[in-house]
Amino acid sequence: MGSHSKNKNVTVLDVAKVAGVSKSTVSLVLTQSEKVSEKSKLKVQKAMDEIGYVYNRDAASLRSRRSNLVAIVINDLTNPYAAQLVVGLEKHISEMGLFSMIVNSGEDVERQQRLVRNLKEYNVVAFIICPAPGTTAKWTNDLNNQGFPVINIMREISGSKVPTVLPDNVNGTSLATQHLLSKGFRRIAFLGGNEAISDYHERLEGYVSAMKKGKVRSPKKYQIQSETNRHGGRQALEKALKIEPDLEAIVCFSDVVAYGAIEKMRELGKKPGKEIAVVGFDDLKDSRLMSPSLSSVKIDADKIGAATCQILKKIREQKKPRSKILVDIELIERDSSQ
Amino acid sequence: MGSHSKNKNVTVLDVAKVAGVSKSTVSLVLTQSEKVSEKSKLKVQKAMDEIGYVYNRDAASLRSRRSNLVAIVINDLTNPYAAQLVVGLEKHISEMGLFSMIVNSGEDVERQQRLVRNLKEYNVVAFIICPAPGTTAKWTNDLNNQGFPVINIMREISGSKVPTVLPDNVNGTSLATQHLLSKGFRRIAFLGGNEAISDYHERLEGYVSAMKKGKVRSPKKYQIQSETNRHGGRQALEKALKIEPDLEAIVCFSDVVAYGAIEKMRELGKKPGKEIAVVGFDDLKDSRLMSPSLSSVKIDADKIGAATCQILKKIREQKKPRSKILVDIELIERDSSQ
């Protein structure tokens, strides 16, 4: 039966006493200083194990005026790509010796604002934000000017001065569209997404420019907006088929939208990949394994994480980071677009 | 142009000076004490706005020996139900005036251990853990005895003394199976899940007992384990049809497994809901909107969150919490099982 009491904590002083050194030496060990002898280091570590010492980050952070917390403010945890992204970010952040504080804005600007206000109180190293729709440049800039480094990811805020990490959206849908054109498809629609988010405009632009470059007719009505979830995909496909019964292929705003569209095709008796070719965006884990396997534009969450941490490193070194990193994408051709 | 400097922070002393009160009074306002006059309170709040004061939780937490952080250690953020669960938990936790620290073990015990070791350093109020397979009772008990309250959710650890919140798994699959039996199906298989996790055993038990109660043959070979993702569902269904070509219905370990199974059916030319009835578990948001809409056993993430916080409240009040809360489930009948 262990002790439930929290009356008296084990502190560096206790460690110091047991190890036979001063508290300062213990502190040097804790901060992994170079200038502590191997002998002292071992003594201290042994003492810590022995008496069950737990480092108190509150005290450390208070005194040193820097924490090891990085805030990740994600737009929607229940979106599978967002979840994948968080995992990728977390990995790189922890490799930097930092700890991620993940919060979910749920695409709600006010909630986002509230969360960030709270997170400031923890003295976080930086805010990594995938901004909710409606986030203003002023807000991100103000936050930055208050001394909190901000990095925007996935979505761009026009006028914002904070460094931003983005996938090469334009190139992504452009490659996807070119791929479909090269397979001989002509009546190609763009499904899903909505104007409130910057990536919609970029992905749409890639599609439009590729169609133009291919000299293929692409009327406005081929651009069908929807919610960026499965249900949105279903609705968008239904609408698309009403507008263009001879639809040959679709470029989707995201894999999730593609999933919905494929479901709807089946419901309407159209064979996905056979009668209507499909390319998604994100390349979720499931896309490789479904049937037909889904062609998709892969955004490597690991690369996004790496790029974000590259900026984070610069910031910690007090150097000026690159203001924008475009992470390259890759078109993965699978059965849904043959 | 704001100041980038962090040389000198604005503290309670500055607020006190501006408000014309003592730092102690400012502190009382910050901790929302009853015994500060309305007049002082307003003066202090005005002063805080005026000079842009940011509360320093490190200092507060250090002095008061209690933080407002609750650790949520989730098994797999990329699992859609887990993400939904986190959102439900977060809501209730924030309603208690606490802040969630979400970390992802990725079903890896060692990573889980490392994360918890780190989180201890933040002096968290409690650990809410959906334990990775392989988590031992000793580990959770030790953690608890060290003075860190632990609450297990979704998965039970036999021999563990920590309070646990679970959905009524047995009843869930039992209802699902009874429902299929009442529709006249007889050759009903149980698909997905694996023995490393406690909920598998419970869900399997519900199915087995309902089949027995219905006096319907249910050989061991009707129980087909798999990974608990989409791909696992696909494989499980394929295997099931090899073993029993005249399969009439399936009870799935989770909705995600059901999604995979449904995909595979389509690939093999079997109509889900028409030729093979399907019931899932979790009731993900998508399940309502897909086609055919998926019957499922709903675990209300909000209820799990509420039950967990009920325990958390008891713990904070130093009272003994209930050692186990069984959250009721609900069978949602939709088109996939008519």
Next chain:
DNA sequence: ATATTTGTTTGGAACGTTCCAATAGCTATC
């Protein structure tokens, strides 16, 4: 008028760490 109660406000100490400047213990140099 004085004593008592009630309710607010207050300065000093404390939380557990890191920072800093000073010191001690070396070794190498002259």
Next chain:
DNA sequence: GATAGCTATTGGAACGTTCCAAACAAATAT
């Protein structure tokens, strides 16, 4: 053998808050 130049170690102060016991102010009771 004295001095300089390292390197490793050290005690005291500081970070910004809350706790505590004491002081004060206002209202009520005697």
